[in-house]
Amino acid sequence: MLRIGSNEKGYLSFLEGIKELSFIIKRVYFVYGVPENIVRGFHAHKITDQIVFCSFGKIEILLDDGINKQTYILDNPEKFLLIQKRIWHEMKWLTKDSVLTVVASEKYNEEDYIRDYQKFIHYINNNN
Ligand code: TYD
Numbered sequence: 001m002l003r004i005g006s007n008e009k010g011y012l013s014f015l016e017g018i019k020e021l022s023f024i025i026k027r028v029y030f031v032y033g034v035p036e037n038i039v040r041g042f043h044a045h046k047i048t049d050q051i052v053f054c055s056f057g058k059i060e061i062l063l064d065d066g067i068n069k070q071t072y073i074l075d076n077p078e079k080f081l082l083i084q085k086r087i088w089h090e091m092k093w094l095t096k097d098s099v100l101t102v103v104a105s106e107k108y109n110e111e112d113y114i115r116d117y118q119k120f121i122h123y124i125n126n127n128n
Contacts, residue, residue, distance in 0.1 A: 002053045002077045002101070013055055013077045015103070020080075023049050023105035030055075031100040034093040041090040043115045046123070048106040050083045052091075057098025064088040066124045088120050
């Protein structure tokens with residue numbers, strides 16, 4: 001999805017004609033300046049779907065639907081992962097200076113977050 005152009009002056013990555021995208025992008029954000037081995041995230045969203053890329057570096061993403069946990073390595077800007085609503089996610093910076101780029105289906109709203117794992121399990125079991 002994220003494509004790369006490069007020449008002797010460096011790299012330029014771009015998003016264009018995003019046919020894999022199942023939502024309209026309402027927000028884009030970037031996470032960076034994160035020390036190596038730090039894990040961020042530890043939340044799920046009630047409504048928001050997101051697509052994440054590692055636009056520079058190497059980041060491990062853990063997805064957990066409350067039953068199964070799966071980890072993925074993003075180490076190339078052309079790899080991406082859909083993080084759907086109601087999926088607990090954690091992101092580990094495997095190399096410093098890695099940049100996580102996120103496109104989201106909703107504007108930021110703290111009410112959309114579930115930041116406690118037990119509340120996440122309770123939410124997915126009681127809100128169909
Ligand atoms: P947070 O969700 O805690 O980051 P992470 O899950 O990566 O550890 O977000 C950090 C702070 O930034 C928090 O105070 C919420 C705020 N924030 C916004 O204001 N707008 C946004 O679009 C996002 C993603 C976060």
